[in-house]
Amino acid sequence: MxxxxxxxxxxxxxxxxxxxxxxxxxxxxxxxxxxxxxxxxxxxxxxxxFRTGQEALHGVAWMGGATVFPQAVGLGATWDDELVRAVGEAAGREVRAMRESDERVGxxxxxxxxxxxxxxxxxxxxxxxxxxxxxxxxxxxxxxxxxxxxxxxxxxxxxxxxxxxxxxxxxxxxxxxxxxxxxxxxxxxxxxxxxxxxxxxxxxxxxxxxxxxxxxxxxxxxxxxxxxxxxxxxxxxxxxxxxxxxxxxxxxxxxxxxxxxxxxxxxxxxxxxxxxxxxxxxxxxxxxxxxxxxxxxxxxxxxxxxxxxxxxxLGQFDPELDPYVADAAFDTPAHRELALRAAEKAVVLLKNDGLLPLAPGTRVAVVGPLADEVKLDWYSGSLLRRSSPLDGLRAHQGVAGVEFADGADVVRLRTASGFVRVPAGGPDLELTAAAALDPALLRGRTDLPPLTADAAPADATELRLVDWGHGVLTLRAPDGGYLSVADDGLVRASAAEPGGWVVQETFALEPHGGGHLLRHRGTGNHVCVAAGRLKVAAEGETGEVFFVETVERGADAVAAAAAGADVVLVVAGNDPHINGRETEDRLTLALPPAQDRLWRAAHAANPRTALVLVSSYPYAVPEADATLPALLWTAHGGQAAGEALARVLCGDVSPAGRLPQTWYADDAELPGILDYDLIAARATYLYYDGTPLYPFGHGLSYTSFDHADLTVTATDETLTAEVTVTNTGAVAGDEVVQLYAAALEPSVPRPHQWLIGHRRVTLTSGESRRLTFTVPARSALGFWDVAHGRWAVEPGAYAVRVGASSRDIRQAATVKLTGEPVGPRPVRRAGLAAVDYDESEGVRIVDRDPVVGDAVAAPDDGTEALLRFRACDFGASGASGAGGAGGAGGAEGGGTGRVRLLAAREEPGDGRVELRVPDLGLTLSFDVPSTGDRYVYTPVTTELPGPLGGVHDVELALYGPLRLDRLDLT
Known part of the structure; x- marks a missing residue:
């Protein structure tokens, strides 16, 4: 056996x-x-x-060619759950298929x-x-x-x-x-x-x-x-x-x-x-x-x-039973069609004064640095196929002709030794300094004569310079290769695109000696010339002085292309590896100045100009919005981005993407990037009090929709809303129905309104559909009650609103819930955890100890940090002290006569905490001695002048570097 x-x-x-x-x-x-x-x-x-970890954010990444779908923020712009599920399924099937031939795929x-x-x-x-x-x-x-x-x-x-x-x-x-x-x-x-x-x-x-x-x-x-x-x-x-x-x-x-x-x-x-x-x-x-x-x-x-x-x-031990072995699929026609559909659904029409859709037979100028690009990001797979905006419009039968200008400045670089040239024969050859320029021309000069045809040797290379803002630029050879630096330090025109964990294709020009030093940003070192080759300077080597000769201004080429077209499309935006990526936040919402000049030049030459932003994030473009007849935004849309954009621009598809985040008009409207208290900072559409450039949920269409007959029923468990949506326009299109809620009588600051449901529906002209939303009332309408450490739904009235965006509400109804009264803070019974404040100024939340719990810390410089706690119940009123301690609503008996703080101070010397009860004029001071360790807390106790009862607001002011855990009353 x-x-x-x-x-x-x-x-x-x-x-x-x-x-x-x-x-x-x-x-x-x-x-x-x-x-x-x-x-x-x-x-x-x-x-x-077994390996944990396989990136598949919008298709399989880092493992070679795969179907590339729109970036995640672009999928967010679709507001389409079923589409996003289909993209996830396709990515999963390709993971499985790729693993069959490459065991590194996880x-x-x-x-x-x-x-x-x-x-x-x-x-x-x-x-x-x-x-x-x-x-x-x-x-x-x-x-x-x-x-x-x-x-x-x-x-x-x-x-x-x-x-x-x-x-x-x-x-x-x-x-x-x-x-x-x-x-x-x-x-x-x-x-x-x-x-x-x-x-x-x-x-x-x-x-x-x-x-x-x-x-x-x-x-x-x-x-x-x-x-x-x-x-x-x-x-x-x-x-x-x-x-x-x-x-x-x-x-x-x-x-x-x-x-x-x-x-x-x-x-x-x-x-x-x-x-x-x-x-x-x-x-x-x-x-x-x-x-x-x-x-x-x-x-x-x-x-x-x-x-x-x-x-x-995952079936690793039962391969014969694993149903997903046969389910694996890679680069199928269905996946290609899905990539196109996802890219179409991600396009957001920000503004349209009738310029779009393009009429059949329109002559188009497609200009700008993203016009003939399909940009990838750090978490993209490699493209198996490619469609840029230029490709898409050239292939579209409704477009009569396409002019193109990428808007790059065409430049030559020269040094005292000669002009920079890229030898013929391929992008991997080294750059060399041509020696045809007489060095005497430069000797002792801080300026240069204008470039003429006979001043430059015939083999001096014309490079396309794109300024991405903040002094960051790329240089591209005529064969399309980006100047890049390899491990050997040599500069070559060898890269198909900027990319990599450390981007080797970006440079900066730094004024020096009447010309510029050329700094390679990937290494941080200057470029020098050695033995006729360009290389990154090693330690002890000095950078070469380069002189930039402009052969053609990009704005001039854009204006020329725009002047002869019926409609101009300026395709601007970002490269996902430059000025905003993993490890690097952006510095501004503004469009790079060079790109700003392009749309202005195009519009000056032809008022029928639209700005198409292709980017990983929002921009602040209030002047473009005020000036141009049409603006669109799409995230980098993957392999089918260009075809999808062309189909939207030409009216084959009515745009229906919606913004997944607020677009602000200016940097001044943003909180600090490390300020996560969006309630106090009034951040995101939930709390923002100003007027956004484009609100959360915004997006226009080529058709129109009516929202009618909103009905809402609610219990403490379930909220149900029904609304009829009708396509009242002349063409078919998608509407994204957005359901919001708002507390009308909140006891604490709540959002202006918040999303509780959404649905993307396709309707033909004249078609109506009755939509039903059912959501759990407790999770949808509740908030975190810091006074009692629980999730709660307050009794009272709530507005339920249906709209086309967070600022475009079409229907509203009011419901009342019995809820659960919040009541005052049970301070006498439960004390006050410092972190459970209602409002604060100047505090940091810190770790109470290395394992669990939070405390509140004061600034190290001794400035005041303030905590406010609303409606603190001190118990039933007793004999009044400090001018009389009364107040309505005291629910607990006994009154309070002693206060104990639990605090820590690592530094030598004393810190101080003040307890204030403003309506009583009461202030108590506590000296917190050094405990020698930030995690060692000591009780500091003070007697009240007399028993304190009733319900009062309380303030705690902290001075000096200390940590406050909690306050207890006895």
Missing amino acids: TDGPPPFRDPALSVDERVADLLGRLTLDERLAMLHQFAPAVPRLGLPA LNVWSPTVNLLRHPLWGRNEEGYAEDPALTAALATAYTRGLRGDHPDYWRTAPVLKHWLAHNHEERRDTASTSVRPRVLHEYELPAFRGPVAAGAVAGVMPAYNLVNGRPNHLSPLLASELRTWTELPLVVCSDAGAPSNIAGSQGYLPDHERGLAAALRAGVDSFTDHGEDPAPTVARLTEALRRGLITEGDVDTAVGRLLGMRFR
Whole structure:
């Protein structure tokens, strides 16, 4: 009799049973090795190697050619859940297909990014869906459902959401701490993650690089207290690349790497992405942490068990039963059509005074730096096919003719030794300095004579210079190759596009000696000439002085092309690798000055000019909006971007994209990029009090829609709204129906209104449809009640509004809910946690201790930090002191006569806290002595002048570097 296969090989058993059996067969060393991103094979058990991490944000990335869909922010602009789900399914099918021929392709997919687009200067704006948590959650749920598949037991891929938590900046992204107050946490940040996780389509999350409230996200206690309570699925937490080493490294949060990794494992991190493909440092640190008692074998088994559970669900141990083996597909006609449809649906018509759609037979000038580009980003796959705006319009039968000008300045570069030229024969050849120019012409000169045809040698190369703003430029040779710097330091016209983790194709001109030094931004060094070749200067070498001779101004070429056309399309925007990308936030909302000059030149030559913005983020273009008859925006739309744009411009498709974030008119309207308190900062459409350039949800159409007969019914559990939408125009089109709610009698500041539902519907001319929205009233209408530490729905009236944008409301109704009265803060019974303030000035939220909890810190410079707490119930009134302590609404008996603060001060000397009850004129002062450690808290107690009762507002003022945990009254 022979033994059968071990239980972990038995698909009839549950995943938990199989995981338990397999864990019992693995040695401790084998289990520790599985905690690294690159888990090795275990041949004795027949286990293959496994890698966590495969990027697939808008198609499969980093693995060569794949179907490239619009950027995530472009998918967000579609407001179309079903479309986004289809894109997720296509990406998942291509992951499966590509894995069949390349085992490096992983099934643990690190997508989508659900960080909210709170601040439009974020360098990674292209990666998120929207500034609104409900829209983000809906689209992320759709995308992950597509990636995951529908089989009850097996998963197509295992999606991981990025990046937990409050990650919307690149400035000091691994060392900056963001203060996230409880209301912002529960009402804004967490819902974007909770939606897809609770829907059961998510395998895990990735923590972000930054710190939140003073604690690294890789040590976030919310992984246990929030994330893992939303689902019964054992979620996997995968670290971001290099982040485990940051804990004791750049962050200096813990004293050594063993403590850092141990703390991350205990907090809930399961897979450590560190040191590339080499697991040795991670395994060594975890092994030492185990020896020192910082972690237990149980901690290791918990993490490994979650990772193995994911592998079982991916069918790794049951290939014969895996339904997604046959489902794999790559670059199919259906995927190509989907890429086109997604790009069409992502186009947003910002303004149209009748210029669009283009009439058949129109002669078009397509101009600008993005006119003949299909830009990729850091998380794109390689293009299998390409359609630029120029390609799309040239191929469209309705366009009579197309003129093109990219708007680049045509320049020659010369030095004292000669002109720069690119030898014929291919883009990979070195640049050389032609020696045909008499050096005497330059000797002692600080200016140069005008360039003439006979002054330059015939082989001096004309380069196309594009100024991307902030002094950043690219130079392109006539054959299309971008000037780039390779590992050997030589400059070549060798790159097809700017790209890479360190972009090697960007330069800056710095005035020097009557000319310019040419700085290579990738290395930070100047360009010099050595042995007739251009190279990046090494240490001790000086840069060459270059003189820029302009052969043709880009604005002149644009004006010339515009003058002879019926309509001009200025295609401007960004390159996703330049001036705003991972590691680099943008500095301004403004269009680069060189691009601003292009639309002005085009409009001066031809008033029938439209500005088409192709970008990863919003711009502030109020003058273009006031001047031009039409403006459009689309994110970088992937492989079919040009064809899609042409079909929209020519009226084959009526545009119906909607803005997924607010477009502001000026930088001055933005808070600081590290200011995450959108309530106090009045940020995003939820709180913004000004007039946006274009509001959240905005987008026009070639047809018109009527919204009528809104009816709303609500209980404390469910809200149902119905509305009839009719296409009242002459052509078919999509309408994006947006459902908003607003609290009409809130006890605390609430958003102006917030999105609770949306639907994109296609209607033919004259067609009507009755739409029904049903949402859970508690989650849709509630808020985080800091006074009682709970989610609550206040009783009272709520407006329910239907509109075409957040500022274009067409129908409204009012409902009343019984809700649950909030009531005053039970201060006598529960005290006051410092972080649960209603308003603050000048405070930072910090970690109460390295493991869990938040405290509030005062500035180090001794300036006042202020906390305000509304409606604090001190209990039933007693004998009044300090001028009489009364007040209505006191619900608790006993009165209060003593106040105790719990505070810490690491620095020598005393800090000070003042307790103020303004309506009583009462002020008490507390001296906080040094405790020698930021995490060591001491009680500081003061007697009240007499018993204090009733309901009052309270202020706490903090002076000097100290941390305040809480206040208790006895």
